Amino acid sequence: MGKSYMAEPYKIKVVEKIGVTTREQREEAIKKAGYNTFLLDSQDVYIDLLTDSGTNAMSDDQWAGLMKGDEAYAGSKNFKTLKNAVQDLMGFEYVVPTHQGRGAENILSQITIKEGDYVPGNMYFTTTRAHQEMNGATFRDVVIDEAHDSTYEHPFKGNVDLDKYQALIDEVGADKIPYICLAVTVNLAGGQPVSMENIKAVAEISRKNGILVMMDCTRFVENAAFIKEREEGYQDKSIKEIVKEMFSYADGATMSGKKDGLVNIGGFLALNDPDLYTKATALVVVFEGMPSYGGMTGRDMEAIAIGLYESCEYNYISHRLEQVRYLGKKLEEAGVPIVKPIGGHAVFLDAKEFYDHIPQDEFPAQTLAANLYVESGVRSMERGIVSAGRNKEGNHYYPKLELVRLTIPRRVYTYAHLDVVADSVIELYKNRKNAKGLKFVYEPPVLRFFTARFELLK
Structure with a gap:
C-alpha cells in the first residue's frame, strides 16, 4: 500500500522530549x-x-546565521541583511524591525489613524483590531459573505467583497479611511487565501480613492502557494514571482516573522512612503528600539532573513x-x-x-x-x-x-x-x-x- 501523504522535505537533526501526562x-x-x-x-x-507563531523549528542555516549576530546598538549589519531580503522578496523600500507583528500594528495604527476613522478589512484579527480601536478607528468587515460560512467551499474565501468596500467609501468618505487592512491569508476565516485578481481589484479601488493598501502578510507564502494551486495563470510561476506580484499592489505591510519567517521572535513594518517611514522610525524608538534593531537582536534579524527565503521554497x-x-x-x-x-x-x-x-x-x-x-x-x-x-x-x-x-x-x-x-x-x-x-x-x-x-x- 502506497503512502497517503507527502514525506518531509527535511531530516531531523535534534529532538526535544515532550511530556506524557495522565x-x-x-x-x-x-x-x-x-x-x-x-x-x-x-x-x-x-x-x-x-x-x-514562534513555535517553528529553525533550519541548520538559520542556526548558523545566529552566529553572525551583530549586536551593535545601532547600525547592525544584520539589519541590512533583513532589509535586503524584504526588498528582494517583497519589493518594499523601507523596513522598520519590531519585536513581533503587533509591534508593527501598533506603529502603523499610530502613524495613520485619526479619531473617527474607519479601517476596513477582510475579517478582523484580534491584536490588529485592538490597535486600530485604541487609536480611535472603527473596524469594518468587508470580507465576502462566504467567509462566515464554515461549510461553503470557495477557493479564495479571504477575498474582499468589493461592493462592501465601495459602500463604506460612499458612506463615510475616503478621507475617513486611512488604509484597508488586507490579510493574506485570513486567519479567523480558517486560514483562507485571497486571490491575485481580488488583490488587484482592491488596489485599484484604493488608489482611485487615495486609500493605502496595508497587508497583514504574516502568512504570505501560504497565500502565494494557494494562488499557484488555484488561480488560472499562476500554475507555472514560482512562489517568489507570485509573492513579488502580490506585494506590488500594496503600499506597506505588517509582518510577524514568527510565522512565515520561520523564527521564534521578531517582525517588521514594511513601507514605500518616505514620510510614513520617518514617522515610523520616530515611534519605533519609543516602543521598540533603534530603527536598526527595533526590539530584536541582530541574530534574530539574520534568522528571519534566511527564513523568508526558505519559506518561499x-x-x-x-x-x-x-x-x-x-x-x-x-x-x-x-x-x-x-x-x-x-x-x-x-x-x-x-x-x-x-x-x-x-x-x-x-x-x-x-x-x-x-x-x-x-x-x-x-x-x-x-x-x-x-x-x-x-x-x-x-x-x-x-x-x-x-x-x-x-x-x-x-x-x-x-x-x-x-x-x-x-x-x-x-x-x-x-x-x-x-x-x-x-x-x-x-x-x-x-x-x-x-x-x-x-x-x-x-
Missing part, C-alpha cells in the same frame, strides 16, 4: 488554568497546537500545506465538522456544530479546546466569541464562526502526531452530547482570550 493530571492542570489553554504550562502539554510550502490537509481530511472523513476548504496553517473545528447543544454565550469553542486537552494532552486555541471580545457598549461580539484552531507549527510534528490529534478529536465528537459549557470568573478588558479564566457550568 488524564487525572490533565484534569487538574486545566482546572488550575481556569479552562484556558493559554494558561497551561507547556510541560503539561503533549502535542502543542496552540499556535504556529516550493518543496517546503507544499509539504506545509499537505500536513494541514492530512489532518483536515482525517477529521472530515470521520464526520467531524470543520471549516472548508482546509486552510493553510491550521484545521479549524466548527464548535457550533460540534457542540450544537451549548449556546454561544456559554463558550462552546472554549469548552471544546479545554476538553480536547483533557482527552489527549493536545493544546488548541479558541477562536470564537471569547476571542471576538466586546463592543464599545460592553456587549459580546457574536461572530458567526465559533471555532477551535488546531494550528500546525512549521517543521515540528510528524504525521504520527497528527494521527493522535485526529483520533482524539474523533473520540470527543463521539461523546459530544456529554459536554457542558463554561462561564467567566475573570475577564480582562482587552484581548480577553489570552488571560481570561472560566469554570464549568453545573
Whole structure:
C-alpha cells in the first residue's frame, strides 16, 4: 500500500522530549488554568497546537546565521541583511524591525489613524483590531459573505467583497479611511487565501480613492502557494514571482516573522512612503528600539532573513500545506465538522456544530479546546466569541464562526502526531452530547482570550 501523504522535505537533526501526562493530571492542570489553554504550562502539554507563531523549528542555516549576530546598538549589519531580503522578496523600500507583528500594528495604527476613522478589512484579527480601536478607528468587515460560512467551499474565501468596500467609501468618505487592512491569508476565516485578481481589484479601488493598501502578510507564502494551486495563470510561476506580484499592489505591510519567517521572535513594518517611514522610525524608538534593531537582536534579524527565503521554497510550502490537509481530511472523513476548504496553517473545528447543544454565550469553542486537552494532552486555541471580545457598549461580539484552531507549527510534528490529534478529536465528537459549557470568573478588558479564566457550568 502506497503512502497517503507527502514525506518531509527535511531530516531531523535534534529532538526535544515532550511530556506524557495522565488524564487525572490533565484534569487538574486545566482546572488550575481556569479552562484556558493559554494558561497551561507547556510541560503539561503533549502535542502543542496552540499556535504556529514562534513555535517553528529553525533550519541548520538559520542556526548558523545566529552566529553572525551583530549586536551593535545601532547600525547592525544584520539589519541590512533583513532589509535586503524584504526588498528582494517583497519589493518594499523601507523596513522598520519590531519585536513581533503587533509591534508593527501598533506603529502603523499610530502613524495613520485619526479619531473617527474607519479601517476596513477582510475579517478582523484580534491584536490588529485592538490597535486600530485604541487609536480611535472603527473596524469594518468587508470580507465576502462566504467567509462566515464554515461549510461553503470557495477557493479564495479571504477575498474582499468589493461592493462592501465601495459602500463604506460612499458612506463615510475616503478621507475617513486611512488604509484597508488586507490579510493574506485570513486567519479567523480558517486560514483562507485571497486571490491575485481580488488583490488587484482592491488596489485599484484604493488608489482611485487615495486609500493605502496595508497587508497583514504574516502568512504570505501560504497565500502565494494557494494562488499557484488555484488561480488560472499562476500554475507555472514560482512562489517568489507570485509573492513579488502580490506585494506590488500594496503600499506597506505588517509582518510577524514568527510565522512565515520561520523564527521564534521578531517582525517588521514594511513601507514605500518616505514620510510614513520617518514617522515610523520616530515611534519605533519609543516602543521598540533603534530603527536598526527595533526590539530584536541582530541574530534574530539574520534568522528571519534566511527564513523568508526558505519559506518561499516550493518543496517546503507544499509539504506545509499537505500536513494541514492530512489532518483536515482525517477529521472530515470521520464526520467531524470543520471549516472548508482546509486552510493553510491550521484545521479549524466548527464548535457550533460540534457542540450544537451549548449556546454561544456559554463558550462552546472554549469548552471544546479545554476538553480536547483533557482527552489527549493536545493544546488548541479558541477562536470564537471569547476571542471576538466586546463592543464599545460592553456587549459580546457574536461572530458567526465559533471555532477551535488546531494550528500546525512549521517543521515540528510528524504525521504520527497528527494521527493522535485526529483520533482524539474523533473520540470527543463521539461523546459530544456529554459536554457542558463554561462561564467567566475573570475577564480582562482587552484581548480577553489570552488571560481570561472560566469554570464549568453545573
